[in-house]
Amino acid sequence: MGQSWDFSFLLENLRSYNPDACKITVVIRLTARICDKRKDYFMKMTEKGKNKYPMWIVWLLALIVAIIIFYMISPTSVQHPSSTSSTTNAEAPSFTLSDIDGHSVSLSNYGGKVIILDFWAPWCPPCRREIPDFISLQNQYASQGLQIIGIGLDQPNNVASFVQEHGINYPVVVGNDAIINLYGGISGIPTTFVIDRQGNIINKFEGFTNRSIFEEEIKKLL
Secondary structure, eight states: OOOOOOOOOHHHHHHSSSSTTOHHHHHHHHHHHHHHHHHHHHHHHHHHSOOOOHHHHHHHHHHHHHHHHHHHHHHHOOOOOOEEEETTTTBBBEEEEBBSSSSSEGGGGGGSEEEEEEETTTTOOHHHHHHHHHHHHHHHGGGGEEEEEEOOOOHHHHHHHHHHHHOOSSEEEOOOHHHHHTTOOOOOOSSEEEOOOSSSSEEESOOOHHHHHHHHHHHHHH
């Protein structure tokens, strides 16, 4: 009864995984981490004697816990892209949020530009996978009027560390519940909006989306 089952250490491990790792790989790694962190407890469970359990039951227990924790930690991680028109042709809601340096950034600052508005988080593998493409698109099309804006859905220090480590070349602000609700509720990340020069939402993508798809979208608008 005195055993502490604090699995907060798993969050840091999940954040560090390769963005291309499949869910099965992640769950296996989490299982191993659980067994390693709680090895003293599991050793007692497998000791010979009354009411002790065989090793396969212990591993099965760890696997079940890993699966539960994985889906608790990353409920908004979406692997498969989809496009939806439910919010298209509507005016993009205006907002003002603080960037990683504490400066205010408003959508209205970029009036007249084609905008890719990306809701993401540093711990989200498909989000992280998209970042190099956004950096590349910003470099290639900024002179033609493209502006990418990232909305990080995590603690400010985690967002700032990721931005600095990966050399993100576009504004990144720290999101909150208000901005999520303003954009119709974000059910999964990454969620990305394409906004035209008139400030209207042209398309919305949920899940990892290839660079070529974003490029095709913005070329119509630039």
